[in-house]
Amino acid sequence: MYDKLIPDPGLTAWYSSATPAWPPVLLEIKERVEQACGIAFDSVLLNYYRDGxxxxxxxxxxxxxxxxxxxxxxxxxxxxxxxxVRYKTNKSFRSLTFR
Incomplete structure (x- = not known):
């Protein structure tokens, strides 16, 4: 957080263009997402939420x-x-919640 390492209560992993080998399943998901939205991504943050x-x-x-x-x-x-999702600088916009 803020370019500092801090304890994370969840389980996370990070892959980027600097990571030598992405697992094949991640590359497949990456390709499908890029096709769907027309944007090329060069990194992924994985968050595993064990429970609520x-x-x-x-x-x-x-x-x-x-x-x-x-x-x-x-x-x-x-x-x-x-x-x-919320607007960071203009608090007059309502936040959105997706499930």
Whole structure:
């Protein structure tokens, strides 16, 4: 978080263009997502939520080192859970919740 390592209550993994070998199943999912949205992605963050106690806090998909906003694709497998989106700087916009 904020370019610092902190304990994470969930289970996570990160693959990027710098990772030597992506598992074949991840490459297949990546290709399908890219075809569906017409965007090429160069990294993936995997979050495994063991139960209702694992989650991620509000965050932005801006890499501090680049200062740029990046497109994200969210793919869910397994149980449904809430996915919330809110406007960061203009609080007059209502937040959206997806299941």
């Amino acid at each position: 106690n694992d989650s991620v806090a509000w965050h932005s998909d801006t890499l501090p080192s680049s200062g740029k906003h990046h497109a994200i694709a969210s793919v869910r497998f397994g149980e449904s859970r809430l996915f919330k």
